[in-house]
Amino acid sequence: MKKKDMNKQTIIQDAVAEIILAEGAVSVSTTKVAKLAHIAQSNVYLYFKDKQALLDSVYQRERNRIIxxxxxxxxxxxxxxxxxxxxxxxxxxxxxxxxxxxxxxxxxxxxxxxxxxxxxxxxxxxxxxxxxxxxxxxxxxxxxxxxxxxxxxxxxxxxxxxxxxxxxxxxxxxxxxxxxxxxxxxxxxxxx
Amino acid sequence: MKKKDMNKQTIIQDAVAEIILAEGAVSVSTTKVAKLAHIAQSNVYLYFKDKQALLDSVYQRERNRIIxxxxxxxxxxxxxxxxxxxxxxxxxxxxxxxxxxxxxxxxxxxxxxxxxxxxxxxxxxxxxxxxxxxxxxxxxxxxxxxxxxxxxxxxxxxxxxxxxxxxxxxxxxxxxxxxxxxxxxxxxxxxx
Structure with missing residues (x-):
């Protein structure tokens, strides 16, 4: 099994944020995220089980910034x-x-x-x-x-x-x- | 050329509204609208030149209701x-x-x-x-x-x-x- 890499997780979150700001949250898909983050789509699933989890994690990251x-x-x-x-x-x-x-x-x-x-x-x-x-x-x-x-x-x-x-x-x-x-x-x- | 039918225009607008309320405005596509309205996709284009025109028209319809x-x-x-x-x-x-x-x-x-x-x-x-x-x-x-x-x-x-x-x-x-x-x-x- 592949080892999780916190840096990669951040790269994925950054890609999600970029898509949301450019096209809106509805446009987020693991395909797009993988492409923008330059990683395999299967690799996205190693970090986030689905689109919902991706959005939750980016939301939580922003909330943590506020805190x-x-x-x-x-x-x-x-x-x-x-x-x-x-x-x-x-x-x-x-x-x-x-x-x-x-x-x-x-x-x-x-x-x-x-x-x-x-x-x-x-x-x-x-x-x-x-x-x-x-x-x-x-x-x-x-x-x-x-x-x-x-x-x-x-x-x-x-x-x-x-x-x-x-x-x-x-x-x-x-x-x-x-x-x-x-x-x-x-x-x-x-x-x- | 096909003749425009105001009733069909209303059916298309209703389909757009239904999609927006269920899935959000970003999800509107002429394919989905055609399917929901039970008409050919080419027929949608007879009434609205693109997705933007569809959304404008539904927006305008609601504004007119307010007026x-x-x-x-x-x-x-x-x-x-x-x-x-x-x-x-x-x-x-x-x-x-x-x-x-x-x-x-x-x-x-x-x-x-x-x-x-x-x-x-x-x-x-x-x-x-x-x-x-x-x-x-x-x-x-x-x-x-x-x-x-x-x-x-x-x-x-x-x-x-x-x-x-x-x-x-x-x-x-x-x-x-x-x-x-x-x-x-x-x-x-x-x-x-």
């Missing part, structure tokens, strides 16, 4: 008041999205293909911490009593649209400050 | 104050989305495939009227000075997520009133 570049633990720190923690969460999504627009596109593409409410999304740990944070804010009447995926979806889609606008050169990054985007999001969420 | 079921002209009626007109716009998207969740999914799928900022979206007339309305509201300092696609995207994605939640039976329609959803959206948009 590693952001300070998720702070969101649970009860010494910090809840409004500040929510602001911090929004700021982290904002910074990550500006620095990694492709990563946000990958996540959105894979989520879109899998369905927003797929177990894939709900069971990963950063989402659980954010979910907990927002539930706490609802219970303490800091934010509106609405489905948590409306709150989280608003944060994600507003910031993602904004960074896509910058990427499409609709306006320069300097045109709007974080504060402008934050105010839009926070005004929706909070109880007035 | 026909909503009172777009009222949005331009300057006898009505601007806040009321924006509320009316949000209410129309809400009512349409609850009554036609599949239609919203079709529009989202096709938009997603084409890219949000495609000419397809920007050049259609209901969007132009909404664009005009929101620009007027920005100029009059009624809503925040932010890209109009952030305002419109928020309205669309919040309502769409909410109707999808209902469709997925996460909660019954009665759990949240229009007023709850409206307040979330309007608080984000307006200047406080």
């Amino acid at each position: 590693n570049t952001t300070d998720i633990a702070e969101l649970r720190n009860h010494d910090i008041d809840i409004e500040t923690r929510i602001r911090y969460y929004i700021e982290q999504v904002y910074d990550y999205s500006l620095a990694n627009p492709d990563s946000m596109n990958l996540i959105q593409q894979i989520k879109f293909l899998m369905g927003e409410d797929d177990g894939l999304v709900i069971n990963d740990s950063p989402n659980n911490i954010v979910h907990e944070l927002l539930q706490e804010a609802i219970d303490n009447q800091v934010i509106k009593k609405l489905p948590i995926n409306l709150h989280m979806g608003m944060v994600f889609s507003t910031i993602h649209q904004h960074t896509n606008n910058i990427g499409d050169q609709q306006y320069p990054e300097s045109e709007y400050k974080f504060e402008d985007i934050y105010q839009f999001i926070w005004d929706a969420m909070r109880i007035h | 026909n079921t909503t009172d777009i002209a009222e949005l331009r009626n300057h006898d009505i104050d601007i806040e009321t007109r924006i509320r009316y716009y949000i209410e129309q998207v809400y009512d349409y989305s609850l009554a036609n969740p599949d239609s919203m999914n079709l529009i989202q799928q096709i938009k997603f495939l084409m890219g949000e900022d495609d000419g397809l979206v920007i050049n259609d007339s209901p969007n132009n009227i909404v664009h005009e309305l929101l620009q007027e509201a920005i100029d009059n300092q009624v809503i925040k000075k932010l890209p109009i696609n952030l305002h419109m995207g928020m309205v669309f994605s919040t309502i769409h997520q909410h109707t999808n939640n209902i469709g997925d039976q996460q909660y019954p329609e009665s759990e949240y009133k229009f007023e709850d959803i409206y307040q979330f959206i309007w608080d984000a948009m307006r200047i406080h």
